Ligand SMILES: CC(C)(COP(=O)(O)OP(=O)(O)OC[C@H]1O[C@@H](n2cnc3c(N)ncnc32)[C@H](O)[C@@H]1O)[C@@H](O)C(=O)NCCC(=O)NCCS
């Protein structure tokens with residue numbers, strides 16, 4: 001510690017393609033360190049013992065031609081309403097989440113001198129990782145706008161719904177958030193909202 005106050009830790013949640021990264025990028029410009037759980041979880045899928053454990057649980061169908069794990073193949077086995085899919089998802093999470101949490105804790109330690117730590121963690125509330133946040137921001141986007149951004153990203157709406165059924169309902173997440181950020185305007189309007197919020201809590205602390 002160089003005498004700086006502990007970084008302000010902000011949890012960011014929101015549907016895929018709702019603007020989380022756009023908000024995180026702005027906080028980085030304002031002096032934050034961005035910790036992206038999806039990226040960290042993806043890295044775990046390249047660890048040999050994780051590959052061996054998951055093949056042991058889910059079978060060799062999850063390997064691609066190069067012997068690496070195929071994320072679409074894993075997704076097809078774990079994101080379903082049936083009991084078998086839900087059991088497989090729990091088995092996958094039991095392997096990935098502890099490793100992801102370990103990396104996140106180490107990255108938070110390394111960010112001790114930054115102004116903000118941004119925890120971009122889709123399952124922040126489902127895993128009670130909000131307990132390590134000073135505040136939680138939740139992106140909210142209109143269905144029409146969301147469809148535009150998802151289509152631009154080539155996201156399959158049915159696949160999105162399959163995944164969201166394995167998460168808390170958005171109304172519940174929004175009610176647990178300290179700030180719900182409506183992202184239906186321009187990127188500049190989103191940036192202005194974030195800057196105003198940062199200035200307001202900087203004055204408070
Ligand atoms: C199943 C996997 C291989 C699919 O990989 P893929 O590249 O298609 O998706 P990606 O990891 O980018 O996740 C995209 C979105 O899917 C949703 N999602 C991912 N994992 C989960 C989960 N366990 N439960 C509910 N939703 C999930 C989130 O909204 C996430 O932002 C991957 O999602 C995975 O390993 N999930 C288990 C680890 C996990 O829970 N990660 C979430 C970060 S905390």
Ligand SMILES: Nc1ncnc2c1ncn2[C@@H]1O[C@H](COP(=O)(O)OP(=O)(O)OP(=O)(O)O)[C@@H](O)[C@H]1O
Nearest residue numbers: 015016017018019020021022149183185186187190
């Ligand atoms: N207000 C906005 N106006 C125009 N484009 C936007 C706006 N907000 C976000 N976008 C664009 O929409 C896409 C999705 O935004 P972003 O990557 O921030 O979402 P995300 O929630 O981080 O997505 P994911 O969860 O998939 O990483 C990006 O191309 C981004 O530039």
